[in-house]
Amino acid sequence: MEEIRETIRNTNLKFAEAFERGDVGAVAALYTSDARLLPPDAPMLSGTEAIQAFWQGAMNLGVKAATLETIDVESSGGGLACEIGKFTLSMETPGGERIAQTGKYIVLWKNDAGVWKLHADIWNANAAA
């Protein structure tokens, strides 16, 4: 269990690092190939290509960084774990101002041939935009 938590923490750091350098391919590679993304105010989407396009769109809209912090991980083994966490998105407005959005998420993690990957990912904000 501690090992799963540690792996999730490390993968979340990889997510943040890949995001910050604008490497959407590396971000999308952290998800399983049939993962589902459930973004706020947008339809559910699925699969590497759609997930990569979604995060590319977010970056194009000014999202510069995403930090993820685990609150709790529940797992009964068997290659699945459920993480509850909180996030901060840093965005740059068209005027060049930096703003931060905070929120929370649930990620279903799946052990995919020995590598823990995001298999379903949903989040929402703590306050209306």
Next chain:
Amino acid sequence: MEEIRETIRNTNLKFAEAFERGDVGAVAALYTSDARLLPPDAPMLSGTEAIQAFWQGAMNLGVKAATLETIDVESSGGGLACEIGKFTLSMETPGGERIAQTGKYIVLWKNDAGVWKLHADIWNANAAA
């Protein structure tokens, strides 16, 4: 696995029925006593009392009905399951007009002394309000 799906389906029906008759106590009783609720545009909250107050607030704001439809359930046993689903909320505006909001959710289910209950519940809308 089929049994878990069936139980989740039945509990979701109970949720919808309790919601429609405005019985927030019965809605809250479907969650574990330390469950977490992660509502859009509001902070995370936890525990029966806070969850009941949240749903009471939603009803007071005009939410009249909630229907839940499972898309997928992932479980590796051990008393935990992760459901991905879609919802429709029916709301009555102050002017008496009925509107529907559709969205999606992830629920972490926990077997609590033989009864499957919602242990973490997050959702968001398919389109901006």
